[in-house]
Amino acid sequence: MRFEERLNNGARELLLDDVRHRISQTWSEIDHPRPTEPELTAETKSVLSTQLPEQGWGDRITLETASKILDQSLAQSRPRFLAYIGSSGLEIGAVADFLAASYDFNLAIDSKAASLLEQQTARWLGQFVGYRNAEGLFTSGGTVSNLTALAAARQQVDPDARKLGNSKKLTVYCSVESHYSNTRAVELLGLGSNSMRDIGVDDRRRMRADLLRAQIQEDIAAGFTPMAIIATAGTTLTGAVDPLNKIADIADEFGIWLHVDGAYGAPAAGTATGAPLFEGIDRAHSVTIDAHKWMFVPKACSVLLVKDLSVLQSTFGHDEAYMPHDTQAANPVDLTLEYSRPLRALKLWMALAAFGAEGFRDALEGNLDLAQYCYSNASKRSNFRVLENPPQLSVVPIQLQHADPTKTSQLNQLLTEAVVQDGRFFLSEAQIDGETWLRPCFTNFRTTREDVDDLFLVLEEVAKGINL
């Protein structure tokens, strides 16, 4: 088919009719667990190994083929996908992506209403989590948001680094359980990962403020310049929230940039149950929140919140002949690492507008409740072990015990593989203090208490098939 043909023969309308039907079917199927995951068929593998077609297949066959491929792929928004940090793919977010892609904005330049919408969405999110007077911008994920924040932090302590390279011995502080994306950012900024100071955690796996303070003092005495403290508000491993107020006191005392990596956990700050854990978030210089994790919208939708966008302008601003710089208003490209940037904010804006803060609070409270339910369910079973303290957010490590404790780790590793093979649930494992645990994580509004009950039934049933 030639490109211009799609305009004259009604092909576009047919394509839209067809896609509407397919998407509606997909969403209704995703609402419910499926008894098993469909196999990746030989036919699909064969389609996916063909050469580039010289003659196109046409819209309809292409759409049908793509639908089959997608159905045989791993969709994270299914209610029994409890691995890693899943997502929900909220419908209005998917619609927003379709709309935004139809207009194909580029937020490298000031895109009028679309740019205002991005700014408003950042303010709304700041309001939701208690980060007042927030400004911000959208990135492709927590990894890029954290990198952006650390680049801004470096700009404050070593303003000539953009031109001359790092001129100081800089250090960055985070808990031993912080996300690897922070180390990656430090590597990319040329500090070297040895400049990361991994601070020990307490019995609830939160960064210990006393150790942080001692490490900073030791480093300053040794001639290092502290560049940033990264507090994690919801660790990936267990959902621990570092003590933000205590850490902010130390950041204030030594004049260090405080970044909160709330990629996963920060949305819980908007709930009555979660808010006390996040006291002090408002004192951070920057906060990462991945809306594609626990604000339920599809990927990619991360937000970096700051108190003052001008810090990003000094970090990323430039003056090139091919970008208009003749007005007072900054081009968004001067605030970001990325050049071409889609309107990722629309999905969060539409979701927040449609459900309101109340709708989000309700869904988040539902997940927090599921986590407590899962923890107490496991605690009541003599064959399961849980961590000493109940979950702070929605990650609930559990471990099936083997009669021979030296085999427990291996049992849980085999169990994870067997459950994934079984297909009724999707779980991932985690290494905690050198042992293998199962790590269900609840970030989907579709998951119910019945799903949690069934999880234990399925785990016990599948475990019977493991000979160890």
Ligand SMILES: Cc1ncc(COP(=O)(O)O)c(C=O)c1O
């Ligand atoms: C705490 C934390 N920070 C950062 C990231 C990285 O986010 P992304 O995968 O969106 O780049 C993750 C991902 O799980 C995370 O849990």
